[in-house]
Amino acid sequence: MDKFHLYDNIVYFNEKFINNPLKIFSNRKEMTLEGIKQFFIQIDKEEWKFETLCDIYNTLTITQSIIFCSNREKCIWLANKMIENQFTVVQMHENMSQQERDKIMADFKQGNYRVLVTSDIFGRSIDIELISLIINYDLPKLKELYIHRIGRTSKFGRKSIAINFFIQEDIKMLNEIEQYYQTKIEEMPINFTDFL
Numbered sequence: 001m002d003k004f005h006l007y008d009n010i011v012y013f014n015e016k017f018i019n020n021p022l023k024i025f026s027n028r029k030e031m032t033l034e035g036i037k038q039f040f041i042q043i044d045k046e047e048w049k050f051e052t053l054c055d056i057y058n059t060l061t062i063t064q065s066i067i068f069c070s071n072r073e074k075c076i077w078l079a080n081k082m083i084e085n086q087f088t089v090v091q092m093h094e095n096m097s098q099q100e101r102d103k104i105m106a107d108f109k110q111g112n113y114r115v116l117v118t119s120d121i122f123g124r125s126i127d128i129e130l131i132s133l134i135i136n137y138d139l140p141k142l143k144e145l146y147i148h149r150i151g152r153t154s155k156f157g158r159k160s161i162a163i164n165f166f167i168q169e170d171i172k173m174l175n176e177i178e179q180y181y182q183t184k185i186e187e188m189p190i191n192f193t194d195f196l
Contacts, residue, residue, distance in 0.1 A: 033150070033151060033183055035159045036151075036159070038185040039162070040163070040165075040174060041166075042187075043166070043167055046167055053165075063131075064108070064113075066131060066133075068120065068138065068140070069137050070139075074119075074138065076093065079091035088113050090104050090112075091104075092105070101121070120149070132160045133162075136163070136165060137165055144180075163188060164185060
């Protein structure tokens with residue numbers, strides 16, 4: 001199912017099965033990519049993403065970071081793989097109860113975990129003060145989700161880095177994101193640590 005049919009199905013579901021649904025709109029003026037340096041890393045094979053991720057964490061000293069995955073299964077797999085490799089990681093995805101997610105967020109905000117691996121369930125509430133690195137392990141399925149993953153509320157005025165992993169079939173989405181947000185996502189330079 002392509003992204004447009006997915007969106008149409010969500011709209012159809014809401015209109016057909018939910019009586020008088022509550023609609024929440026974010027204020028686009030508050031959402032901004034300002035102060036976020038955006039990079040991409042082209043990876044030849046999906047299975048090489050994890051090694052690339054480890055290289056990034058071995059290069060940087062990061063207080064806290066968030067890694068976005070495309071779905072629950074990838075989120076669980078990546079979190080477990082990182083734990084096996086001695087990372088202090090917690091995961092959060094849509095199959096968890098609200099109570100579980102609230103507990104995970106409270107622990108993450110208190111600094112009990114260095115890395116949060118999540119699906120798009122978390123994208124709309126990303127403003128945590130200590131975060132300076134966001135990694136899109138998978139690009140979002142919908143370009144509209146990109147700003148919710150990496151965007152900031154302008155009042156915080158913090159600087160951060162967003163690193164986007166992509167494989168060959170993601171090139172179209174990367175281009176769509178750049179055009180939609182009128183932004184430039186650059187290839188990650190060797191000195192990217194200078195931006196933190």
